[in-house]
Amino acid sequence: MRMRILAASLALWATAASAQAQTLELDGGGAVSITGIVPQAMATYTPKEGINLQVVTGQTLTRSLMRVAAGQLDSSVVPTPAFRAMQEGVGPYESHGDNARQLADSVRALSGLPGSTYHAIAWADSGIESWEDLRGTSVYIGPPAGIASLQITGMIEAASGLVEGEDYEGERAPWGIATQSFQDGHYDVLVISAPVGQQSLNELSLQRSIRILGIPDAVVGTPEWDAYTERAGMTYNTIPAGTYEGQVNADEDLLTAANVMFLAVHQDMEEDVAYRYTKAYRENIDAMKASNALLRAAETEDPFLGVNAPLHPGAVRYYREQGVEIPEALLTD
Numbered sequence: 387m388r389m390r391i392l393a394a395s396l397a398l399w400a401t402a403a404s405a406q407a408q409t410l411e412l413d414g415g416g417a418v419s420i421t422g423i424v425p426q427a428m429a430t431y432t433p434k435e436g437i438n439l440q441v442v443t444g445q446t447l448t449r450s451l452m453r454v455a456a457g458q459l460d461s462s463v464v465p466t467p468a469f470r471a472m473q474e475g476v477g478p479y480e481s482h483g484d485n486a487r488q489l490a491d492s493v494r495a496l497s498g499l500p501g502s503t504y505h506a507i508a509w510a511d512s513g514i515e516s517w518e519d520l521r522g523t524s525v526y527i528g529p530p531a532g533i534a535s536l537q538i539t540g541m542i543e544a545a546s547g548l549v550e551g552e553d554y555e556g557e558r559a560p561w562g563i564a565t566q567s568f569q570d571g572h573y574d575v576l577v578i579s580a581p582v583g584q585q586s587l588n589e590l591s592l593q594r595s596i597r598i599l600g601i602p603d604a605v606v607g608t609p610e611w612d613a614y615t616e617r618a619g620m621t622y623n624t625i626p627a628g629t630y631e632g633q634v635n636a637d638e639d640l641l642t643a644a645n646v647m648f649l650a651v652h653q654d655m656e657e658d659v660a661y662r663y664t665k666a667y668r669e670n671i672d673a674m675k676a677s678n679a680l681l682r683a684a685e686t687e688d689p690f691l692g693v694n695a696p697l698h699p700g701a702v703r704y705y706r707e708q709g710v711e712i713p714e715a716l717l718t719d
Contacts, residue, residue: 408659409438413450413462416561417443420502420581421463421647423680431670435662448478448532455489457652461663463499464650465533466619466692478531494653494698495716496664498691500684501645502579503623504541505587510595510634512574517546517599520554523574526564527556534645537618538577541643544614545601565590579645581680583629591632598625598633600640619692621646621685644685646692653698660700668704690716 412428415421422443429439448468453459455472471477472490479486508514514523520542527550528534535558539550550556557573565586568576580587590596605611606622615621623644628636649667651660668689675681685691689710696718697705705712 407433407436407438408662409440410460410659410663411440411442413445413447413453413459414441414443415445415447415463418581418584418586419561419579420500420680420684421447423581423678424499424674424684425463427674427678427681428667428670431673432663432666434670435666437659437663437666446529446531448472451493451650452479452482452486452489454650454652455493457492457654460655461496461649461651463647464493464695465501466646466648466694467533467536467617469493469648469650469695470619471533477533477536490695492653493650493695494655494660494701495693495695496649496651496660496698496701497667497689498693499647499649500681500686501647501692503582503625503644503683504538504642505576505578505580505625506542506599506642507568507576507578507587507590508574508597508599510597512597514575514599515597517542517548517602520546520548520575522554524555524557524572525550525575526568526573526577527558528577528579529560530558533619534579537620537643537645540614540618541601541620542577544611545599545605569593582623582625582683583680588630588632591630593632595632595634596630597635598630598640598642600625600638601642603641606641615643618643619646619694620644621691623683623685646685648693648695650695651698655698655700657698657700657703660698661703662700664698664701664704668708 414425450462527538625640
């Protein structure tokens with residue numbers, strides 16, 4: 387009888403704890419992209435910190451950032467250059483002007499997040515073997531809205547000097563139809579953001595042999611490349627040799643660009659909620675990476691990589707408890 391009473395008490399306690407948990411909504415990118423995979427993985431661990439995370443994938447993250455800034459959404463994955471564009475009222479925020487610049491002041495960051503890796507793919511029999519060979523071709527450069535096209539065209543220019551609209555034709559379309567459109571011959575080169583080793587890219591390479599263009603060693607570290615990565619919110623990643631079965635140049639490691647993100651919330655989020663939200667992510671990164679092979683190559687060591695918004699006080703509290711030095715630029719007055 388006493389065991390039954392104890393079990394019933396525990397069940398009631400668990401129900402009460404669940405009822406008291408904070409429910410937050412988080413916008414992510416495509417469900418099979420890193421910007422979608424990380425939020426979904428995060429939702430597995432936030433309940434341990436009393437947060438039920440409702441993840442909505444497939445969102446246009448530049449729009450999600452506006453919703454966070456306006457207090458209409460709890461949190462979002464945010465591309466680093468999107469926040470800079472919002473502060474300046476340019477790019478996808480040009481039509482919002484002063485309103486975007488004012489709303490940017492209410493955005494706070496919790497942590498840097500990994501992004502996906504750019505794969506510049508051509509058919510092996512197309513004659514395209516280098517960046518210079520993109521001259522006169524059509525290249526998929528991302529969706530009509532968002533920041534990806536700026537990152538992709540910047541990567542091509544930094545790697546080759548080729549300028550979109552002058553040296554090659556940039557093609558814009560939603561991510562969801564990009565690969566099929568490439569297969570249908572709508573453009574010569576597909577530059578797509580994807581986790582290293584994504585199965586759909588491997589299947590593409592098995593249907594017809596592909597070549598992936600890597601960033602030349604001579605380019606990396608030049609002032610032009612450094613300026614690009616700073617401006618576009620990018621870092622480096624490697625596509626290891628042998629990653630894709632139908633890749634004709636799979637005998638070499640390929641260096642390429644990878645985008646970086648941060649987890650954004652509104653400045654009015656309660657400090658303790660922001661603290662627990664930050665803790666739930668930072669203390670379960672290793673478990674997330676162990677559970678999904680697509681996350682294993684993601685850069686997660688630096689908690690501030692990709693962060694260009696001020697940190698929320700709850701996040702500051704967490705990092706200080708952990709003895710992590712916080713850059714002055716990320717602290718508010």
